[in-house]
Amino acid sequence: xxxxxxxxxxxxxxxxxxxxxxxxxxxxxxxxxxxxxxxxxxxxxxxxxxxxxxxxxxxxxxxxxxxxxxxxxxxxxxxxxxxxxxxxxxxxxxxxxxxxxxxxxxxxxxxxxxxxxxxxxxxxxxxxxxxxxxxxxxxxxxxxxxxxxxxxxxxxxxxxxxxxxxxxxxxxxxxxxxxxxxxxxxxxxxxxxxxxxxxxxxxxxxxxxxxxxxxxxxxxxxxxxxxxxxxxxxxxxxxxxxxxxxxxxxxxxxxxxxxxxxxxxxxxxxxxx
Amino acid sequence: xxxxxxxxxxxxxxxxxxxxxxxxxxxxxxxxxxxxxxxxxxxxxxxxxxxxxxxxxxxxxxxxxxxxxxxxxxxxxxxxxxxxxxxxxxxxxxxxxxxxxxxxxxxxxxxxxxxxxxxxxxxxxxxxxxxxxxxxxxxxxxxxxxxxxxxxxxxxxxxxxxxxxxxxxxxxxxxxxxxxxxxxxxxxxxxxxxxxxxxxxxxxxxxxxxxxxxxxxxxxxxxxxxxxxxxxxxxxxxxxxxxxxxxxxxxxxxxxxxxxxxxxxxxxxxxxxxxxxxxxxxxxxxxxxxxxxxxxxxxxxxxxxxxxxxxxxxxxxxxxxxxxxxxxxxxxxxx
Numbered sequence: 001x002x003x004x005x006x007x008x009x010x011x012x013x014x015x016x017x018x019x020x021x022x023x024x025x026x027x028x029x030x031x032x033x034x035x036x037x038x039x040x041x042x043x044x045x046x047x048x049x050x051x052x053x054x055x056x057x058x059x060x061x062x063x064x065x066x067x068x069x070x071x072x073x074x075x076x077x078x079x080x081x082x083x084x085x086x087x088x089x090x091x092x093x094x095x096x097x098x099x100x101x102x103x104x105x106x107x108x109x110x111x112x113x114x115x116x117x118x119x120x121x122x123x124x125x126x127x128x129x130x131x132x133x134x135x136x137x138x139x140x141x142x143x144x145x146x147x148x149x150x151x152x153x154x155x156x157x158x159x160x161x162x163x164x165x166x167x168x169x170x171x172x173x174x175x176x177x178x179x180x181x182x183x184x185x186x187x188x189x190x191x192x193x194x195x196x197x198x199x200x201x202x203x204x205x206x207x208x209x210x211x212x213x214x215x216x217x218x219x220x221x222x223x224x225x226x227x228x229x230x231x232x233x234x235x236x237x238x239x240x241x242x243x244x245x246x247x248x249x250x251x252x253x254x255x256x257x258x259x260x261x262x263x264x265x266x267x268x269x270x271x272x273x
Numbered sequence: 274x275x276x277x278x279x280x281x282x283x284x285x286x287x288x289x290x291x292x293x294x295x296x297x298x299x300x301x302x303x304x305x306x307x308x309x310x311x312x313x314x315x316x317x318x319x320x321x322x323x324x325x326x327x328x329x330x331x332x333x334x335x336x337x338x339x340x341x342x343x344x345x346x347x348x349x350x351x352x353x354x355x356x357x358x359x360x361x362x363x364x365x366x367x368x369x370x371x372x373x374x375x376x377x378x379x380x381x382x383x384x385x386x387x388x389x390x391x392x393x394x395x396x397x398x399x400x401x402x403x404x405x406x407x408x409x410x411x412x413x414x415x416x417x418x419x420x421x422x423x424x425x426x427x428x429x430x431x432x433x434x435x436x437x438x439x440x441x442x443x444x445x446x447x448x449x450x451x452x453x454x455x456x457x458x459x460x461x462x463x464x465x466x467x468x469x470x471x472x473x474x475x476x477x478x479x480x481x482x483x484x485x486x487x488x489x490x491x492x493x494x495x496x497x498x499x500x501x502x503x504x505x506x507x508x509x510x511x512x513x514x515x516x517x518x519x520x521x522x523x524x525x526x527x528x529x530x531x532x533x534x535x536x537x538x539x540x541x542x543x544x545x546x547x548x549x550x551x552x553x554x555x556x557x558x559x560x561x562x563x564x565x566x567x568x569x570x571x572x573x574x575x576x577x578x579x580x581x582x583x584x585x586x587x588x589x590x591x592x593x594x595x596x597x598x599x600x601x602x603x604x605x606x607x608x
C-alpha cells in the first residue's frame with residue numbers, strides 16, 4: 001500500500017536550520033502523573049512546509065498539538081513560534097498569534113449556521129471595542145461587513161456556500177470536516193495544525209480534501225502540520241514526516257526515508273519483515 | 274442593517290422617539306387602565322429586563338447562574354440608599370419632592386445601582402467562571418443568598434424591617450425605557466463578533482478558545498453585563514414599591530430562570546414573551562383563588578412537555594416577515 005504512493009517529489013535537502021523555523025519544539029516533555037506522553041521532543045518546521053506527524057495509537061500526536069496550542073503546558077522544554085516562546089500562554093492568545101487547528105473529531109459549533117461558524121473564527125483580528133458593538137458605531141458596522149465578506153469568500157472557496165445558512169450539525173460528515181478547515185483558515189493562521197483531517201472520509205473525499213489542503217497551503221502561504229493515520233495520504237502529501245512512538249521521536253525525514261526506516265516499520269507499519 | 278451607514282442624527286431621533294413613545298404609553302396606561310393592571314404592566318417590564326439579562330448568561334453564553342436576584346438586590350439597595358442619603362445633599366431637597374427635576378437623580382440612581390451590581394458581578398464572576406455547570410450554579414446560588422442575608426442585617430437600609438422612605442418615582446415609562454435599552458444593547462451585541470463569542474462558548478468552549486476567543490474573559494463579560502441590567506431592574510423596583518429583602522430570595526432567581534427557559538434559551542424576544550406570560554398568568558388565574566398555583570404549575574409542565582425548547586426555541590419573533598412584503602429584498606448577508 002505504501003509503495004503505491006511512491007514517486008512523489010520529496011524534499012531531499014536536510015531540515016532547514018533552526019533559526020528560520022516558524023515553529024520549533026526544543027526538548028519538550030509532557031508528563032501526566034507518572035506517564036510521559038511526550039518525551040524530550042525536538043521538532044523544527046521551516047516556513048511553508050507541509051509536514052506530517054504520524055505514529056501508532058497513543059503515540060502522543062494529539063498531545064503534541066495540544067502542547068503547541070497551549071491546551072497543555074509542557075513539563076519541560078520550550079516551544080517557539082516565529083521566534084517567540086509560547087509555552088504557558090493561553091490557547092486563545094496563541095490562536096491570535098497565528099496558530100489555528102482542527103480536531104480529531106470535528107468540534108463545530110453545532111447549533112450555529114456554517115456562516116456563523118466561520119465568522120466566529122474571525123474573532124482573532126476583530127478589534128472593535130465592546131462599546132462600539134453595543135452602540136453599533138460605524139467602526140463596528142464596517143468591521144462586521146468585512147468579516148461577513150471574508151467569511152462568505154471562504155465558504156465559497158470550500159464549496160460550502162450552499163450550506164451557508166444551515167446549522168453545522170445538519171451537514172454531511174465530509175462537509176463538516178471541510179467546514180472545520182475553512183473555520184480554522186478564517187482565523188488567518190500562519191501555522192495550521194490538522195488533526196486527522198481525513199478520518200472517516202472515503203478515498204475519494206480524502207483525495208479532494210488533500211488537494212484542497214495543498215491549494216490552501218499555497219494560496220495562504222501556510223505552514224501545515226498534519227496528523228494522519230492514512231499512510232497513503234501522509235506519503236502522498238507531506239514533504240517531511242516525523243514519527244512518534246510512545247512519545248519519543250523515532251524517525252524524521254522525507255516520505256521515502258520514512259518508508260524504509262526499520263524503526264518505523266517495526267513500530268508502525270508492521271510487525272517487521 | 275450591518276451595511277447601513279451610521280448616522281448620529283438618526284440614532285438621536287430614534288432614541289428621542291422611543292423615549293417619547295414610552296412616556297406617551299405611560300400616560301395612556303395611567304388613564305386607560307386601573308392601577309392594578311398598571312402595576313402588572315410595570316412588573317412585566319421589570320421581569321423582562323431581568324429575563325433578557327439572565328438570558329445573556331444562561332441562554333446565550335450557556336452558563337448556569339441562579340443568583341440573579343442577588344444582583345437585583347445589590348442594584349435595588351445601592352440605588353435606594355443613594356436616593357435616600359445622597360440625593361438631598363447633591364441635588365437639594367427639592368429633587369426629592371418629585372416632578373421633572375427628579376428624573377435626573379433617578380437616572381443617576383439607576384445607573385449607580387447597575388454599576389454596583391456590575392462590580393459585584395465582576396467580583397463573583399472572576400473566580401467562579403472557571404467553574405462549570407452545577408458548580409457555577411452553586412456558587413451563584415450562594416452569592417445570591419449571602420447578599421440577601423448581608424442586606425438583612427444592615428440597619429442603615431432598614432434591615433429586616435425593609436427600607437422605608439424611598440420615594441416611589443418609577444413609572445411605566447422608566448420601565449419601558451429600561452426594557453428597550455436592555456433589548457437594544459443585547460441585540461446589538463449579538464450582531465457583533467462579541468456576541469458570537471458568547472455563542473461560541475455555549476457551543477464548544479475548547480473550539481472557541483482554539484479560534485482565539487478568550488473564553489474566561491467573555492464569560493465574565495457576559496456575567497458583568499447581565500449583572501448591570503439586573504441591578505438597573507433592581508433600582509427601578511426599589512423606586513417603585515416597598516423595598517424588602519423578601520423580594521430577592523432564591524425563588525425570585527428561579528422565577529427569572531423559568532421565564533428564560535419558557536421563552537426559549539437564547540431568544541431575546543422569547544425572554545420578553547416568557548416574562549410577560551409568567552407575570553400575567555398568576556394574575557389571570559386569580560379567579561381560581563386557592564387552586565391557581567396548582568393550575569399555574571400544571572400549565573408550565575404541559576408547556577415544557579409540548580415545547581421543551583421554549584415557546585420560541587432559539588428563534589426570534591420579528592416583523593421582518595411583514596416588512597419583507599413591501600420592502601425590496603434585503604442585500605445578501607444581512608443578519
